[in-house]
Amino acid sequence: MKRQTTSARQTKKLGEEMAKDILALPETNNAIVLALKGELGSGKTTFVQGLAKGLGVQSRVLSPTFLVIKEFELPHTNKTMLYHIDCYRLESSQELLDLGFKSIVANPKNIVVIEWADRVKKILSKDTKWIHFFVTGENSRELDVI
Numbered sequence: 330m331k332r333q334t335t336s337a338r339q340t341k342k343l344g345e346e347m348a349k350d351i352l353a354l355p356e357t358n359n360a361i362v363l364a365l366k367g368e369l370g371s372g373k374t375t376f377v378q379g380l381a382k383g384l385g386v387q388s389r390v391l392s393p394t395f396l397v398i399k400e401f402e403l404p405h406t407n408k409t410m411l412y413h414i415d416c417y418r419l420e421s422s423q424e425l426l427d428l429g430f431k432s433i434v435a436n437p438k439n440i441v442v443i444e445w446a447d448r449v450k451k452i453l454s455k456d457t458k459w460i461h462f463f464v465t466g467e468n469s470r471e472l473d474v475i
């Protein structure tokens with residue numbers, strides 16, 4: 330599915346809508362993992378802000394570049410935690426494993442969204458849902474939901 334947006338607000342709205350879709354998915358044995366891929370400024374964090382809003386997160390969602398993993402409680406949903414991960418500064422997938430990634434994705438009560446996910450592709454499961462972000466103009470972006 331390809332979606333075009335012409336403002337950051339619209340990209341946020343798409344994230345918010347996706348939150349509903351995610352919460353409606355049947356529970357499986359693992360976390361729901363969304364892998365975001367796309368150049369700098371293509372709207373990944375903007376999308377995550379909308380996603381978090383749609384999941385009822387109250388606190389401000391910033392890029393977790395320096396922290397790598399940021400977690401948010403999801404008290405208003407049937408899930409427990411949202412993990413926002415940014416792999417931009419990682420040197421290897423092993424660094425993410427060292428931060429406890431395996432146990433995060435093993436918990437079906439977690440929702441995990443990963444920016445620059447292509448950098449850790451080899452440790453992501455086949456069930457991962459990929460979204461590719463493209464800059465198509467100053468204020469326009471294309472999101473390909475795979």
Ligand SMILES: Nc1ncnc2c1ncn2[C@@H]1O[C@H](COP(=O)(O)OP(=O)(O)OP(=O)(O)O)[C@@H](O)[C@H]1O
Binds near residue numbers: 337338339467469
């Ligand atoms: N249609 C649009 N969708 C999303 N962001 C847009 C759009 N048009 C303009 N922008 C601007 O582009 C920037 C997107 O920044 P954002 O931090 O979301 O990108 P990112 O993909 O997370 O970048 P990074 O790789 O550095 O983490 C913001 O400044 C936002 O206001």
Ligand SMILES: [Mg+2]
Binds near residue numbers: 373374375392
């Ligand atoms: Mg970002």
